[in-house]
Amino acid sequence: MTKTYAYIRVSSKTQSIDRQLDEIEKLKLSKKNIFIDKQSGKDFERDSYLKLKNKLKYGDLLIVKSIDRLGRNYEMIIEEWSFITKKIGADIKVLDMPLLDTRIQPDNLVGKFISDIVLQVLSFVAENERDNIKQRQAEGIKLAKEKGIHMGRPRVKLPNNFKDIVSKVKNKELTSREAIKVLGISKSSFYKYLFLEKINF
Template identity: 40%
Template structure:
């Protein structure tokens, strides 16, 4: 039986230390710990996906997380992932849900599964509600920000919030016209204007 420990925080400036410390107390080695600094809204995370790849978990292995909301914050996505691991005979253990950590006597698996399903249903609902509250607070905070030059401005930094405005390069009109007429490809126009694909098409939509 192999063990992997999975830790997650939502952003790059948040700290994984508390989760990693809990894993170390259980005897986890550095190579057994997998971490992501990405949102819990879904499971499209680079290192989590690596656990599901050919180099990751196998039947009979165990995946351990500190708390259910570190695993994910979307209820349906959480249940879907738990079912994914179950079908592959990989046990998911959550340190803060003690019943998931118990060694199950042979023949009693269904009892523990029933208990765990109830707990996970409740806690995943709470995790999802908490995520919705965070998003609501963020929206309310942005709504209350002062407006300067047509943009919301942070009261803490005095800087505009959101993505910066994309400025048209000096050679935009020339290359845009050539692209529209089919004289150059979009890729060539991007290269000439030194624009990323997303920025190029955003400017196109503004024309």
């Protein structure tokens, strides 16, 4: 007898699963067939997902609300998708995207074929977008450098009286603690400035 399972994932323990759970509960699935992970989608090494995958049999159906709940890396999703649908022989249905439904039904005669194509297209779009983002970032950094805009952390600006205060510390007119108080900076900033200015006591 074939079974229907659902998989829910959020990226961290502090995130809510309510939105996904609401959609899944409408399907009237047994709670024992709903698997939940509160973990990053960077790979498929997730406790509940691995338990679910171990339960999947030929003809079973796996339901997810959206493709990114399965994972966030499309290359890995395609590999996992292929394993489930071809190696195990189970079906996958993505609620947010009706075309991603591998079941063969009267109104969906080429489910696996169409789903595979859609998944490949999504993978291409995602990869292309990643490349575009990298290119835009590189162009933005290059343009900023050409305009003399500093990238990264703000450059350290020494207090105007820093060298005078340090000189007093060096001459034992002030202690380091007194110097930090006069300068109005933190202890870590005081010693960082010293390091950057290469001033030795």
